[in-house]
Amino acid sequence: MKKTLRKETIAAMKQLPESVKTQADEELTQRLLELPAFQEAKTLATYLSFDHEVSTAGLIQAALQFGKRVCVPRTYPQGRMEFVEYDPDILEKTRFGLLEPNEKGNLVDQSEIDLIHVPGVVFQSKGYRIGYGGGYYDRYLEDFTGKTVSTIYSIQQKEFQPEVFDQAVQEVLVYEVTL
Numbered sequence: 001m002k003k004t005l006r007k008e009t010i011a012a013m014k015q016l017p018e019s020v021k022t023q024a025d026e027e028l029t030q031r032l033l034e035l036p037a038f039q040e041a042k043t044l045a046t047y048l049s050f051d052h053e054v055s056t057a058g059l060i061q062a063a064l065q066f067g068k069r070v071c072v073p074r075t076y077p078q079g080r081m082e083f084v085e086y087d088p089d090i091l092e093k094t095r096f097g098l099l100e101p102n103e104k105g106n107l108v109d110q111s112e113i114d115l116i117h118v119p120g121v122v123f124q125s126k127g128y129r130i131g132y133g134g135g136y137y138d139r140y141l142e143d144f145t146g147k148t149v150s151t152i153y154s155i156q157q158k159e160f161q162p163e164v165f166d167q168a169v170q171e172v173l174v175y176e177v178t179l
Contacts, residue, residue, distance in 0.1 A: 002160070005130055005158055005160060006121045013153065024153055026058065029054075029062065035149065041114035041115040042114055043068065043112050044059075044070050044113075044117065046059055046060060047073055047119045048098060048099045048100070056117070069085065071083040072084060072100070075134070079135040084107055084108065085107075086101075090104045090105050114146050116144065117149055119150070120156070120169070125157075126162075127168035127170060128166050129150065129169060135165070138166055147171075148170045149169065153174070153175055154177045
């Protein structure tokens, strides 16, 4: 079921008209910037978005302008992930076609992260999510004590039964897509 939901939702996300996506991305970024959790955070963990996802470029730029420390994930086999200080000069393309920091990046300890902007494909009403199938964020969030938030398009909202290892996101900001 997760596989089908993931596939259908990604296909729908890829069909969003560029003008709708741009407007949605800008509004969602602005809403995230206005959250107390963002404003109070000294260190923000986010991700480098795929083209079909809510763009994180504006968020990263704004966070840096506000003097926040920004970190992005680096992944390893067996679902292991760590966050590395953002530096555009050390980014390399992975086998999934995503940019990640290389081994030269400065690791950021989990205890230093105040807010994680969590990616995902499908989200249900209680904040549980279906990602891309690696379980990276569920493992990382298991013992994370800071705040979590996601930014999504309304077409990513679907009900499903979470599994025992799934970790819910505390706050999900949704942009109502009208086509």
